[in-house]
Amino acid sequence: MVMSQARLALLDGSTFFTTNGLGDTDMADDGLYFADTRHLSLWRLTLDGAELHLLSYDTPQYYSARIHATLPSVSVGVNPTVSVRRDRIVATGVHEDVVLENYSDEERDLVVELALDADFADIFEVKDDKIGSRRVTVDVDTDTITFGYRNGDFARATKVVFTEPGTLQPTSMRWAVRLPARGTWTTCIDVICSDNDGEHKLRVGHGGFGRLQPDMPQTMQQWLDEAPVLHTVFDPARHAYRHALQDLAALRFHPIQGCVHSVPAAGAPWFMALFGRDSLITAYQALPFHPRLARTTLDALAMVQATQVDDFRDADPGKIPHELRHGELTATGRTPHSPYYGSHDATLLFLILLDEYERWTGDTEAVHRLEPAARAAVAWMQGPADPDGDGYLEYRTRSPQGLANQCWKDSWNSIMFADGRVADPPIATCEIQGYAYDARLRTARLAREFWHDPGLADQLEQEAAALRQRFNTDFWIAERGHFALALDGGKRQVDAATSNIGHLLWSGIVDDEHAEATVALLLDPKMNSGWGVRTMSSADHGYNPIEYHNGTVWPHDTAIIAEGLRRYGHREQAAELGVKLLEAAAAFGYRLPEVFAGFQRKGNKPVEYPTPSSPQAWSAGSVLLVLRTLFGLDVEDGTLRWAARPAGFDGPMRLENVPVRGRRQTVEI
Numbered sequence: 001m002v003m004s005q006a007r008l009a010l011l012d013g014s015t016f017f018t019t020n021g022l023g024d025t026d027m028a029d030d031g032l033y034f035a036d037t038r039h040l041s042l043w044r045l046t047l048d049g050a051e052l053h054l055l056s057y058d059t060p061q062y063y064s065a066r067i068h069a070t071l072p073s074v075s076v077g078v079n080p081t082v083s084v085r086r087d088r089i090v091a092t093g094v095h096e097d098v099v100l101e102n103y104s105d106e107e108r109d110l111v112v113e114l115a116l117d118a119d120f121a122d123i124f125e126v127k128d129d130k131i132g133s134r135r136v137t138v139d140v141d142t143d144t145i146t147f148g149y150r151n152g153d154f155a156r157a158t159k160v161v162f163t164e165p166g167t168l169q170p171t172s173m174r175w176a177v178r179l180p181a182r183g184t185w186t187t188c189i190d191v192i193c194s195d196n197d198g199e200h201k202l203r204v205g206h207g208g209f210g211r212l213q214p215d216m217p218q219t220m221q222q223w224l225d226e227a228p229v230l231h232t233v234f235d236p237a238r239h240a241y242r243h244a245l246q247d248l249a250a251l252r253f254h255p256i257q258g259c260v261h262s263v264p265a266a267g268a269p270w271f272m273a274l275f276g277r278d279s280l281i282t283a284y285q286a287l288p289f290h291p292r293l294a295r296t297t298l299d300a301l302a303m304v305q306a307t308q309v310d311d312f313r314d315a316d317p318g319k320i321p322h323e324l325r326h327g328e329l330t331a332t333g334r335t336p337h338s339p340y341y342g343s344h345d346a347t348l349l350f351l352i353l354l355d356e357y358e359r360w361t362g363d364t365e366a367v368h369r370l371e372p373a374a375r376a377a378v379a380w381m382q383g384p385a386d387p388d389g390d391g392y393l394e395y396r397t398r399s400p401q402g403l404a405n406q407c408w409k410d411s412w413n414s415i416m417f418a419d420g421r422v423a424d425p426p427i428a429t430c431e432i433q434g435y436a437y438d439a440r441l442r443t444a445r446l447a448r449e450f451w452h453d454p455g456l457a458d459q460l461e462q463e464a465a466a467l468r469q470r471f472n473t474d475f476w477i478a479e480r481g482h483f484a485l486a487l488d489g490g491k492r493q494v495d496a497a498t499s500n501i502g503h504l505l506w507s508g509i510v511d512d513e514h515a516e517a518t519v520a521l522l523l524d525p526k527m528n529s530g531w532g533v534r535t536m537s538s539a540d541h542g543y544n545p546i547e548y549h550n551g552t553v554w555p556h557d558t559a560i561i562a563e564g565l566r567r568y569g570h571r572e573q574a575a576e577l578g579v580k581l582l583e584a585a586a587a588f589g590y591r592l593p594e595v596f597a598g599f600q601r602k603g604n605k606p607v608e609y610p611t612p613s614s615p616q617a618w619s620a621g622s623v624l625l626v627l628r629t630l631f632g633l634d635v636e637d638g639t640l641r642w643a644a645r646p647a648g649f650d651g652p653m654r655l656e657n658v659p660v661r662g663r664r665q666t667v668e669i
Helices: 123-128 220-226 235-250 276-286 292-303 346-361 364-369 371-382 430-449 454-474 500-507 512-523 555-567 571-587 617-631
Strands: 007-012 015-020 031-034 037-040 042-047 053-061 064-070 082-091 093-102 108-117 137-140 144-151 154-162 167-169 172-179 184-195 229-232 634-636 639-641 653-660 663-668
Touching: 007 053, 007 064, 007 082, 015 082, 031 042, 031 093, 031 184, 037 123, 037 154, 037 184, 042 082, 093 108, 093 172, 172 184, 220 235, 229 235, 235 571, 235 617, 276 292, 276 346, 276 555, 276 617, 292 346, 292 364, 346 364, 346 371, 346 430, 346 653, 364 371, 371 430, 371 454, 430 454, 430 500, 500 512, 500 555, 512 555, 512 571, 555 571, 555 617, 571 617, 617 653
Parallel strands: none
Antiparallel strands: 007 015, 015 031, 031 037, 042 108, 053 064, 064 082, 082 093, 093 184, 108 172, 137 144, 144 154, 154 184, 167 172, 229 653, 634 639, 653 663
């Protein structure tokens, strides 16, 4: 890849800046985004009217970059004498230093120009390449350009402030620079974003790049220091672990006003938002490493739990949201993401995480404080989640803009039969029934031990037992030897062989008589690519190794399946699956992408999926869950338990300072 064609993305919560390696916007979706709105659509630096020649760039932190370039006229055999450095920090807004240095004995006259513009496009418009026209105002002052936009009660503004005087136009700043021999020229630029709450102060000031440290909620080093320390000779695990911690740090943000601590966003750049399912699974994955993520995630989601029926947003009382956005389309009611509740599993995962969080932390205060939210979630599970009352949780969108599929595989064609036919709603996917089973048992424990409600506990346990018995009959396809992906609107078994059945092992709903066949299918080469478990068997008609949910490999999916294998006693196979996933991480520079292609393993690297999110929260968390699986970590009766090293795994491996119920422990296998 040509250096200037490399992509650069800097993050600070819901603020992110995507450019090429030079630091310039050059693609239709590039720009500075703040709270789901593009505040800069053009940002391009030129010298003497030409693009710079990129030498290199570095990203010391997820929010900072240092870019080195030189004059565009550099050619083979000609030594450059002028260097250009751009030091950029994203911290609510942007601070950028532009530094020119002359290494010759002659002064140079240069024209430095920054072209800039703002279109205030909604992030959904940019993603869909359907950007509407807006009447953007531009105010030019001595050292400031301010772009503004208002639509009714929705207001946004971008203020750009320059320290060096120049010729300021509505969409450009031009400096005529006389660069002394052996001299330096510098300008500092601040970009400040505003919304309906007013101007959001830029959390950096002018000065040298090394001294510009934003007032982050928690610095990267603090975050790394609080995590357990991994010692291993297995390089993929060691490097992927550190990279995963760094990515999770980068994806922390404050999703709503009043949310004191940060929660994990789903992924960069397009999913820097609160996603119920993604945030809950990520927090679950991170529990033995950073348990606070679970508490803050539970608190944030409880704040936006549905309290009334709203068909446009697929909302029912007690439901945990799917996605929360803050852009113009949402603010003006044109999209339902305020928040949108089209997820049929997030509410169940909320209950699962609350129980698992208490087991690891002993935080009974949170269990009591979140009791009303948990009870509301149970009421939803027992009522609106099962509209026809048949005992299975099924979904069908009521919103004209709702998701057709409201399981984790939420693309329109992800629930299909083995012959490729797409299932008709309402749809009851298998893994959602497993989550419902697990959520009932876990909530029963909370009700009995902490809420002093044995009646509710007994009821939930009875419901779980009945669900398990019926499920193992109604979802089992005897002639194919595996569980159905789902029941469709006609209660027909959707017979494709998919990774969803692996989640059944994680939830514990599978009877012993079906467990071995389930494990065998997941490990069969038709499902197991050698890098991870495919979302669909290569033997089924709908299989496509590069289709989003019908043949690709998702790291979080495979990690959950590995943990399910461990739960059912298949530790060696679970470890093997986890190791393969870590080897895939090594092939991707130790960062697992959101998804990769499902081609059979040949060579040293999986085939990439065309457009994955990266970094992605539950992919980073997958590394942590794999480590939990390898160590065999569980908390039972307040005590941390771990298992012997799995057969076939090269050891030893040690994890120091594991946080367990207010203590720090070390485990070794």
